[in-house]
Amino acid sequence: MMRMAGIRWPASLRSSAAALLTCIVLAGCASFSPPERGESTAQVQSRMGAPMNVITLPNGGQRWLYSTLPMGREVHHADFDAAGQLVSYTQVLDFMHLSRTPIGSTRRQVLDFYGPPYEITEVASFKGKVWTYRFMDDMNLRRLGHLHIDQEGHLAKVMFTDEPTADDFRAF
Numbered sequence: 001m002m003r004m005a006g007i008r009w010p011a012s013l014r015s016s017a018a019a020l021l022t023c024i025v026l027a028g029c030a031s032f033s034p035p036e037r038g039e040s041t042a043q044v045q046s047r048m049g050a051p052m053n054v055i056t057l058p059n060g061g062q063r064w065l066y067s068t069l070p071m072g073r074e075v076h077h078a079d080f081d082a083a084g085q086l087v088s089y090t091q092v093l094d095f096m097h098l099s100r101t102p103i104g105s106t107r108r109q110v111l112d113f114y115g116p117p118y119e120i121t122e123v124a125s126f127k128g129k130v131w132t133y134r135f136m137d138d139m140n141l142r143r144l145g146h147l148h149i150d151q152e153g154h155l156a157k158v159m160f161t162d163e164p165t166a167d168d169f170r171a172f
Helices: 011-030 041-048 095-099 107-114
Strands: 002-004 007-009 053-056 062-067 075-080 086-091 119-123 126-136 142-150 155-162
Touching: 041 062, 041 075, 041 086, 053 107, 062 107, 095 126, 095 142, 095 155, 107 142
Parallel strands: none
Antiparallel strands: 002 007, 053 062, 062 075, 075 086, 119 126, 126 142, 142 155
């Protein structure tokens, strides 16, 4: 038994309370609904909080970037028209977007589109930095997108690997 604030809590009650708390937290996570087309910047900010980055779009509107990295696997763009109304809300951290990132894009363009990476590393076979983004593929598999930024600050290549799991490191 555990004593807390002068009360003795039996183990069965503690485990039941932990299970209930877990269900409440998960229910809160499951109730998220993305902002809807036509919402104002104030409404989106009230629901989503302050964006990680704001970019001015060519049409006079804005793109607000929301990222769940480093531990999450999603980056959302909330695009607003010049009047401040939401035009689209899109999850862009996926195979389709990463594979279509134009070679030659600048470091700034990559940051503006995806936000900061999960990690930045170096490899002996490439002179530059490798920016790694975590994402889920269409088959619900954990993947890593590796964007190779050369010494001049331009995207040189994009590669993909599976994200290792605990099972990958089992002793045989």
